[in-house]
Amino acid sequence: MLAKMMDRPLLISSLIAHAGKWHADTEVVTKTIEGPVHRYDWAAAEVRAKQFAQALQRLGVKFGDRIGTLAWNTYRHVEAYYAIAGIGAVTHTINPRLFPDQLEYVVNHADDQYLVIDLTFVDLVADLLPKAPKVKGVIVFAGKDDMPDVSRLRNPICYEELIAAETGDMDWPSFDDNSAAALCYTSGTTGNPKGAIYAHKSTIVHTLSQIAPDCMALSARDSAMPVVPMFHVNAWGVPYATAAVGSKLVLPGRDLDGKSIYELLTGEKVTFTAAVPTIWMMLLAHMKEVGGKLPDLDRVVIGGSACPRAMMETFQNDYGVNVIHAWGMTEMSPLGTANTPKRKHADLSDTAAVDLQQSAGRPLYGVDMKIVDEAGATLPNDGEATGELKVTGPWIIADYFNIPEKAPAHAEDGWFGTGDVCAIDPDGYIWITDRLKDVIKSGGEWISSIDLENVAVGHPKIAEAAAIGLPHPKWDERPLLVVVRTKDGQDLGKDDVLGYLEGKIAKWWMPDDVAFVDELPHTATGKLSKLQLRARFKDYVLPTA
Numbered sequence: 176m177l178a179k180m181m182d183r184p185l186l187i188s189s190l191i192a193h194a195g196k197w198h199a200d201t202e203v204v205t206k207t208i209e210g211p212v213h214r215y216d217w218a219a220a221e222v223r224a225k226q227f228a229q230a231l232q233r234l235g236v237k238f239g240d241r242i243g244t245l246a247w248n249t250y251r252h253v254e255a256y257y258a259i260a261g262i263g264a265v266t267h268t269i270n271p272r273l274f275p276d277q278l279e280y281v282v283n284h285a286d287d288q289y290l291v292i293d294l295t296f297v298d299l300v301a302d303l304l305p306k307a308p309k310v311k312g313v314i315v316f317a318g319k320d321d322m323p324d325v326s327r328l329r330n331p332i333c334y335e336e337l338i339a340a341e342t343g344d345m346d347w348p349s350f351d352d353n354s355a356a357a358l359c360y361t362s363g364t365t366g367n368p369k370g371a372i373y374a375h376k377s378t379i380v381h382t383l384s385q386i387a388p389d390c391m392a393l394s395a396r397d398s399a400m401p402v403v404p405m406f407h408v409n410a411w412g413v414p415y416a417t418a419a420v421g422s423k424l425v426l427p428g429r430d431l432d433g434k435s436i437y438e439l440l441t442g443e444k445v446t447f448t449a450a451v452p453t454i455w456m457m458l459l460a461h462m463k464e465v466g467g468k469l470p471d472l473d474r475v476v477i478g479g480s481a482c483p484r485a486m487m488e489t490f491q492n493d494y495g496v497n498v499i500h501a502w503g504m505t506e507m508s509p510l511g512t513a514n515t516p517k518r519k520h521a522d523l524s525d526t527a528a529v530d531l532q533q534s535a536g537r538p539l540y541g542v543d544m545k546i547v548d549e550a551g552a553t554l555p556n557d558g559e560a561t562g563e564l565k566v567t568g569p570w571i572i573a574d575y576f577n578i579p580e581k582a583p584a585h586a587e588d589g590w591f592g593t594g595d596v597c598a599i600d601p602d603g604y605i606w607i608t609d610r611l612k613d614v615i616k617s618g619g620e621w622i623s624s625i626d627l628e629n630v631a632v633g634h635p636k637i638a639e640a641a642a643i644g645l646p647h648p649k650w651d652e653r654p655l656l657v658v659v660r661t662k663d664g665q666d667l668g669k670d671d672v673l674g675y676l677e678g679k680i681a682k683w684w685m686p687d688d689v690a691f692v693d694e695l696p697h698t699a700t701g702k703l704s705k706l707q708l709r710a711r712f713k714d715y716v717l718p719t720a
């Protein structure tokens with residue numbers, strides 16, 4: 176028997192329609208690429224999104240067409256998110272930090288009809304266009320007076336002029352909510368980037384789970400600043416979630432250094448923010464230097480890679496900011512888990528509470544998880560057994576976008592293999608030890624590179640650390656710890672590092688050597704690139720080997 180309920184599709188346009196109508200005067204603030212701070216409200220954002228939607232239709236953009244964006248977190252980029260998806264086209268957010276051949280690959284693979292870009296990326300796109308012959312034109316996010324030299328762009332269009340010609344007087348069209356809305360490519364640490372193509376419905380369901388109290392707890396009382404870029408898995412959904420609840424939205428633009436972020440956090444009285452640990456390293460260093468305070472900031476979501484304990488403690492103990500450790504991936508829209516305590520944790524000591532926060536969190540409603548051994552057999556959720564994490568749920572990809580061969584991650588049984596290794600405890604908290612390809616295999620046992628790194632960066636003279644496995648005749652592999660010293664820690668030596676680790680990690684985990692470098696390689700999303708690091712140290716021989 177069928178129910179008698181209204182069959183209203185769950186479309187992305189409904190988010191901005193809600194914000195534009197019921198949170199009309201709530202601010203959207205941007206530190207613009209041109210320089211000044213731009214302010215308007217959700218009502219104005221919706222009108223301009225509709226103007227851009229009309230303009231795209233006038234340009235001939237059709238249902239299902241992909242439109243690439245190369246842009247920072249700004250109000251215009253938010254407008255583009257809603258305009259493109261709103262007419263049933265697909266927002267393909269492109270990470271500008273991809274290597275040139277990867278950029279070329281994703282634009283052509285996605286078959287982007289137009290590129291919508293920030294001023295910053297004019298040269299990048301001009302170099303790309305000869306290799307992307309099917310792109311019809313480039314829309315530049317700027318007003319007429321700020322238009323740069325666009326002579327090398329194909330069919331350049333000024334965004335403000337384009338939308339000024341439209342009224343914004345339209346109803347968002349209705350269509351099947353299983354239609355594609357957005358496309359993100361993984362940064363492709365091996366092989367070509369692979370695309371995850373999200374539906375309207377999957378995005379809305381993800382949004383509803385994301386705003387819940389045990390995830391980001393977003394509300395109309397928040398001033399929310401996604402520092403995580405809108406080209407990194409849709410800024411973890413924050414541009415959608417803030418519209419759903421009508422929070423103030425603060426967009427940091429291009430400058431993601433500690434000083435710029437600090438100024439926005441305090442100036443805009445930001446209560447909620449989110450980004451990868453690298454960003455927070457820069458912020459905390461800046462605040463230490465200037466004696467900063469964060470009186471308004473209530474919580475910070477840290478994910479994308481493991482959040483070191485020392486970072487958590489600094490935020491919480493020194494600045495009174497609650498850390499929400501989260502885990503996810505591009506293939507999961509991206510949220511899988513968030514770390515908030517349960518009722519039974521109310522009486523934990525401060526130390527025990529921070530111990531629990533080291534977990535990347537427990538499953539959001541909508542995501543189910545299990546761990547499996549190498550033969551694929553399910554392992555117990557006892558907090559001890561470790562295996563590959565598999566996930567299933569309505570906002571997890573069933574397959575990658577347009578690749579003929581079945582992706583190795585996709586299993587027949589409806590579970591997506593994350594490539595992450597973890598333990599799951601009986602409460603559902605996941606304890607990630609590594610990526611499958613990064614574990615250090617010593618004498619048949621696995622050493623967690625993540626745990627080693629997290630302990631190491633607790634040393635006040637260590638700015639960043641990476642552990643990789645190097646060949647060893649007896650043990651197969653043994654750990655090498657690669658360390659970047661802090662500015663004032665240049666006298667730090669190997670014995671200091673090993674001495675610091677002693678007692679904090681199992682004896683057999685002790686690195687066989689420590690190497691000091693000025694900088695560690697990072698991927699396009701700011702994570703340690705173990706692949707590049709292993710390549711750099713491929714001829715390195717451990718003193719014990």
Ligand code: ADP
Nearest residue numbers: 361362478479480481501502503504505535700
């Ligand atoms: P990319 O692979 O393009 O860098 P993703 O952002 O999709 O992009 O990366 C997802 C991966 O990041 C996860 O599979 C996991 O390995 C890692 N990751 C994300 N959050 C955490 C976390 N809290 N702790 C440890 N690793 C994490």
